[in-house]
Amino acid sequence: MADAVETTAETPAEIPAEVPADPKTELREQAADALARLQAELGDAIVEHAAAYGDVVVRVRRDAWRRAAQVCKDTLGCDYLSFIAGIDWMPTPAVAEEGSGDTSTPAQPKEQTYGVAGSDGRYQLFAVVMSTRRKSWRVILKTDLPDDDLHADSWVSIYAGADWHEREAWEMYGFVFDGHPSLRHLYLPSEFEGHPLRKDYPLLAREVKPWPGLVDVEPMPGEAADADDAAAAVDGGESA
Amino acid sequence: MTTTDLPAPGELPEIAVDPAAFRHLADAQVAVELDTGDMVLNIGPQHPATHGTLRLVVRLDGERVVSADPVIGYMHRGYEKLTEFRTYPQITTLINRIDWLSSFANEVPFIAAAEHLMGIEAPVRAQYLRTILTELSRIATFVLFLGEMGLQVGAITPAFYGFRDREYVLNLIEAVTGGRFHPNFNRIGGIKDDLPWGWISECKSVMQKVLASCDEFDDLVVGNPIFQKRTRSIGIIPQELGAAYGVSGSNLRASGVDWDLRRDGPDYLVYKDLDWKVWTHPDGDSFSRYWVRLQETRESARMVLQMLEQMPSGPLMAKVPRIIKVPEGEVFVNTENPLGEMGYYVISKGATGPFRTKIRSASFSNVSLLPWLLRGVYVPDIVTILASLYFILGDIDR
Numbered sequence: 001m002a003d004a005v006e007t008t009a010e011t012p013a014e015i016p017a018e019v020p021a022d023p024k025t026e027l028r029e030q031a032a033d034a035l036a037r038l039q040a041e042l043g044d045a046i047v048e049h050a051a052a053y054g055d056v057v058v059r060v061r062r063d064a065w066r067r068a069a070q071v072c073k074d075t076l077g078c079d080y081l082s083f084i085a086g087i088d089w090m091p092t093p094a095v096a097e098e099g100s101g102d103t104s105t106p107a108q109p110k111e112q113t114y115g116v117a118g119s120d121g122r123y124q125l126f127a128v129v130m131s132t133r134r135k136s137w138r139v140i141l142k143t144d145l146p147d148d149d150l151h152a153d154s155w156v157s158i159y160a161g162a163d164w165h166e167r168e169a170w171e172m173y174g175f176v177f178d179g180h181p182s183l184r185h186l187y188l189p190s191e192f193e194g195h196p197l198r199k200d201y202p203l204l205a206r207e208v209k210p211w212p213g214l215v216d217v218e219p220m221p222g223e224a225a226d227a228d229d230a231a232a233a234v235d236g237g238e239s240a
Numbered sequence: 241m242t243t244t245d246l247p248a249p250g251e252l253p254e255i256a257v258d259p260a261a262f263r264h265l266a267d268a269q270v271a272v273e274l275d276t277g278d279m280v281l282n283i284g285p286q287h288p289a290t291h292g293t294l295r296l297v298v299r300l301d302g303e304r305v306v307s308a309d310p311v312i313g314y315m316h317r318g319y320e321k322l323t324e325f326r327t328y329p330q331i332t333t334l335i336n337r338i339d340w341l342s343s344f345a346n347e348v349p350f351i352a353a354a355e356h357l358m359g360i361e362a363p364v365r366a367q368y369l370r371t372i373l374t375e376l377s378r379i380a381t382f383v384l385f386l387g388e389m390g391l392q393v394g395a396i397t398p399a400f401y402g403f404r405d406r407e408y409v410l411n412l413i414e415a416v417t418g419g420r421f422h423p424n425f426n427r428i429g430g431i432k433d434d435l436p437w438g439w440i441s442e443c444k445s446v447m448q449k450v451l452a453s454c455d456e457f458d459d460l461v462v463g464n465p466i467f468q469k470r471t472r473s474i475g476i477i478p479q480e481l482g483a484a485y486g487v488s489g490s491n492l493r494a495s496g497v498d499w500d501l502r503r504d505g506p507d508y509l510v511y512k513d514l515d516w517k518v519w520t521h522p523d524g525d526s527f528s529r530y531w532v533r534l535q536e537t538r539e540s541a542r543m544v545l546q547m548l549e550q551m552p553s554g555p556l557m558a559k560v561p562r563i564i565k566v567p568e569g570e571v572f573v574n575t576e577n578p579l580g581e582m583g584y585y586v587i588s589k590g591a592t593g594p595f596r597t598k599i600r601s602a603s604f605s606n607v608s609l610l611p612w613l614l615r616g617v618y619v620p621d622i623v624t625i626l627a628s629l630y631f632i633l634g635d636i637d638r
Binding site: 028052053054055057079080081082083085087088092105106107108109113115116126128132133135136140158159160161163164172185186187188189196197203206 | 312313316318320321322324325326327356357480481483484485486487488492497499504505506568569570571572574581583585587589590591592593595596598600604605608609612637
């Protein structure tokens with residue numbers, strides 16, 4: 001990690017790019033402007049705001065989700081919807097015990113932490129809107145959905161393209177969008193059960209077939225008793 | 241059965257024909273207004289105009305489309321879930337397969353996201369190589385479109401030209417990366433290898449060929465009256481609606497929106513050092529989408545020629561730790577890919593793999609406009625509109 005820090009210290013001197021000095025806290029000029037306007041319009045509906053590499057992340061109250069989109073479109077001129085998606089902040093369940101040699105899955109932290117601008121609970125909805133008329137003018141919006149009531153207002157009447165994105169979030173996370181014309185499956189067959197992008201939904205391919213790095217290991221020639229066992233197992237398998 | 245089993249021409253059996261069975265034919269000539277009813281037509285999932293497995297359920301009234309409902313997901317591979325089970329270097333292999341015509345361009349925003357979070361910046365020469373390869377994949381994608389679009393209106397020749405030119409460009413990409421479709425050449429902190437010997441002069445001559453064949457497409461397709469009749473004022477996308485649907489890239493520029501992330505987004509790669517132009521067309525129809533892509537192919541070829549001239553020498557990799565652990569944080573990086581805006585929202589919790597990756601792919605939003613766009617068009621125009629939107633199924637389904 002020390003190497004990486006060194007590189008950052010050197011590069012801005014060579015290339016005078018528009019990289020903020022501390023990307024964790026500093027906003028791009030346009031993003032700060034956008035945030036000021038959002039604050040003026042939405043007031044206390046904004047729960048928290050933070051910076052993510054120059055972009056502004058604004059977390060709004062759930063009841064202001066739709067109004068936030070309206071303000072972005074009308075006041076900020078963000079006429080372009082990039083995407084709407086969900087996040088599940090539950091820690092990734094461990095696939096294999098530690099020390100088992102299963103390196104198939106990167107080990108994620110076990111405690112539940114929340115990303116930029118925080119969250120009240122496990123489920124969050126986030127979206128990116130942009131302007132096609134102003135340079136680097138974009139806002140990342142987030143809102144929390146309580147575990148027992150995964151409802152949010154639909155954006156379809158503001159951004160027509162929200163239709164498919166909301167269908168995807170409904171299918172993948174089980175979020176329900178009030179006012180959406182038809183929440184039906186988008187990618188998956190209509191009889192599919194479960195919400196695959198939730199963290200507690202297992203990656204089924206990995207359950208069916210274990211990580212090849214664990215099972216396809218052949219013993220070295222001349223290795224002890226294990227080699228004979230393995231050979232016997234192979235023979236048995238062939239005759240059966 | 242041999243020929244002897246067949247009755248001789250003279251002794252054919254008599255078939256009694258009931259004239260009433262054909263009465264409706266006579267009626268049809270009399271009745272001007274026929275109740276045709278709605279007919280449901282399934283286009284796809286296997287259709288040459290769809291570049292994969294897109295199914296369109298089209299409700300027709302006569303020759304007109306009443307409603308169209310795209311059914312997607314035949315190629316859904318669950319990449320967003322898979323990224324949670326892979327390390328960052330492994331993920332570049334996956335995202336190569338999102339838009340398989342311009343795989344290299346897919347890698348760029350993801351690698352940039354990881355680099356932002358790690359606070360690494362790739363050396364200038366690596367940035368140049370990335371830009372060159374991105375533009376080459378743009379050319380490879382677009383020349384195929386320029387040919388394919390001719391095919392959809394019934395002209396075979398442009399398709400051969402398109403495939404021929406794409407082959408030149410793919411050979412260039414293969415010479416550098418070793419892969420024609422899935423280069424997997426980007427590394428966090430730089431790029432794997434330098435250019436092979438003699439590549440620069442080869443690339444220059446290919447770019448001249450591409451520029452020449454763009455003129456050919458101009459004459460052969462754009463100037464063709466039949467092509468114009470089939471595409472002019474068909475499939476018009478209004479600016480505001482296109483933007484609200486998230487339609488991006490050349491499709492939106494063909495509606496007169498002067499917006500290109502290479503110029504208007506946060507700086508990435510070396511586009512700010514180049515002298516180039518964003519092309520737009522005010523009409524927004526199938527023809528203008530073709531025209532804009534033709535101009536952009538030329539522009540990309542010129543950009544590559546420029547970059548070959550001004551590319552600096554230097555290292556290809558920044559200092560990167562051996563095991564790549566990305567610090568905690570969130571970043572959204574989007575770039576202008578051949579098909580439109582490609583973005584990755586990467587959430588890291590400090591592990592060797594991302595906690596969540598939202599993949600924003602261009603074709604998904606471009607195609608979500610279809611129910612609106614196809615309403616009221618005639619059946620033969622469905623194919624030209626689909627072709628002119630230019631989507632890749634892997635980019636829709638992810």
